Amino acid sequence: MRRRKSGLYRRLAWIFWLTAIAGTGFVWYLADRSVPDRISIIENQQEEFAFPLLWKTTLSSGSTEVALGNESNIPADEITISSSEPFSIFAGEKGSYQVDLKLLGLIKFKDIQVDVVDTQYAVPCGTPIGIYLKSNGIMVIGTGRVTGEDGVETEPAYGRLKSGDYIEAFNGAPLSTKEELIQKVENWEGGQASLTIRREGETMEVALDPVKGSDGQYKLGAWVRDDTQGIGTITYVDPNGNFGALGHGISDSDTGELVEIENGALYTAKIMGVEKGEAGKPGLLSGVIYYGPQSCMGEISSNTEDGIFGKVNQQFKKELSGEPVEIARRQEVKPGPAVIRTTVSGETKDYSVEIQKVDYSATKKNKTMVLKVTDPELLAFTGGIVQGLSGTPILQDGKLVGAVTHVFVQDPTRGYGILAEDMLKYEE
Structure with missing residues (x-):
């Protein structure tokens, strides 16, 4: 009987101490986040x-x-x-x-x-923009099989190239486009070739044997890409013409890796339609991008986890409307009423939202805020936050506090945002 009681007391003691440790850890975690x-x-x-x-x-x-x-x-x-x-x-x-x-x-x-x-100012935009990025090197998005002239299938790049690699040179000859790479490979005369690649920031040489295909041309057995494009939203333009957009980086659609860029450009874009968001299915803005010298609106200099950045040109400045507002410092951003500014309906308008949470210690800066769309007009038009609204500026108490970055897949009325200060740091 005593042994049973002793064992019970020990188990209760263990439960007590484990609960105390877990409780202390949870309180510590909450304090750290606040x-x-x-x-x-x-x-x-x-x-x-x-x-x-x-x-x-x-x-x-x-x-x-x-x-x-x-x-x-x-x-x-x-x-x-x-x-x-x-x-x-x-x-x-x-x-x-x-x-x-x-x-x-x-x-x-x-x-x-x-x-x-110093106090910082910028013009909140909310306008759609076409984005074109030229990668720094030719990105490998995957490898595949090649059918040789003898009918045998091989995969020459398997184990040598991997998704996310950047090909910089073929047999020592620098490359800038995927067309140059294809030409070099197709004109190969057989034997082992050397590729200069960049992998996770480190440059290395990779040897492989291009395979002569059934069509008589040599192939590497690798899928590659050297550019990417899409439609996003300009968040702000500061007095010096520096812009920030998206609030998150542009990743390759196949590899999921942030695209390392050589340069990029902004182009005029027009929204043609809206697919409303619903639970389990994010909505989408569809539109067209007008490429060409007369439609170029600026240069992109960096693609980061917290957005894309660069300078707008005089053409963009001529079309820029609105007055500069103060950039809110991070501690000024609070849960409560706010607005987002967007031209999704064809005219620039402010729509009501509620900032539900501000996590100053968020691991991902582009998920510092949680916000909910409360404006009946915007909910009726888009269902909430849709793809293409990334970069939409968020204003509170007359100050630019951040930008919309992601939508909650199961609840399109809610999404994440980034603090404006975390975007402005790239202007330093």
């Missing part, structure tokens, strides 16, 4: 903050340019606060600094990057 990894403060200004922590916390500044203050309002390099007690940060000269957080003054919790900046 405290931003990075904040921005205007140069020579003071701003007030409050972090929803359950424990007494010590904050310390590692620079004289960032001074801390609490109820005493006396600037210091270290202060102690309890729970959600407000405190202030004064920022001096522009730059990036660090504030350290310690729980109970002992346990290292988090480092916060403090960016001291």
Whole structure:
């Protein structure tokens, strides 16, 4: 009987401690997500903050340019606060600094990057744009079999090339287009060939034997692509003509990899129709892109996880309407009412949305916000967020706070957004 009771007590003790550890870990996780990894403060200004922590916390500044203050309002390099007690940060000269957080003054919790900046402005756009990207090298999207002139099937590129590789040269001769590669291979006279490829940022040489096909031409047995195009939305244009669009990067449709680009261009686009979104089936904007010198609207210089960036030209500036607005700093973006600006209906209009969540510590910056479309007119027209609206600017309290990036497949009225500050960092 005693043994049974002893065993029961041990099991209960284990359950208690496991529950306590899990509970502590969950609370720690929630606290970590609610405290931003990075904040921005205007140069020579003071701003007030409050972090929803359950424990007494010590904050310390590692620079004289960032001074801390609490109820005493006396600037210091270290202060102690309890729970959600407000405190202030004064920022001096522009730059990036660090504030350290310690729980109970002992346990290292988090480092916060403090960016001291100027007030930034940009014109929110929301206009559809045609996007053309030229890849930096010829992208391999897969390998396949080749039927030789003897009728035997082989796969010469298997195990040598893989999806996401970029072919830069054939037998030492630089390549810039897939047509150049095809010509080099078709004119091959047999034997082993050498390809210069870039794989995950590393350049290497790969040897393989092109196969003479049943049509008499040599083939590598690889599917390749050297460009990509589509329709997206311009988020903003700043006073210097720099633009940001999409709020997420452009990935290859076959490999899923972010396209490494050599250059790119913006072109005039026109929306021709809308396929409404519904649960389990994202909607889609369909349209046409007008290519040609007169339709070029700017140059794309980078394709990143947080959007595409570059400069618009004079033609785009002539058609640009609207006044510059202030860019909201990350800590200013709050759950609550907001609007998105889009020309999906043929005219530029603001539609009501609700920012439901702001995760300052999100792993993917293009999924920092969760928003829900609440405007009856937009819901009736598109069903919510559809493919092609990526990059649509989000405004709150008259400031540009971010851009729409993704739709929830099972609920097209909801989607993700990126903070404007995280897009503007590429303009630095």
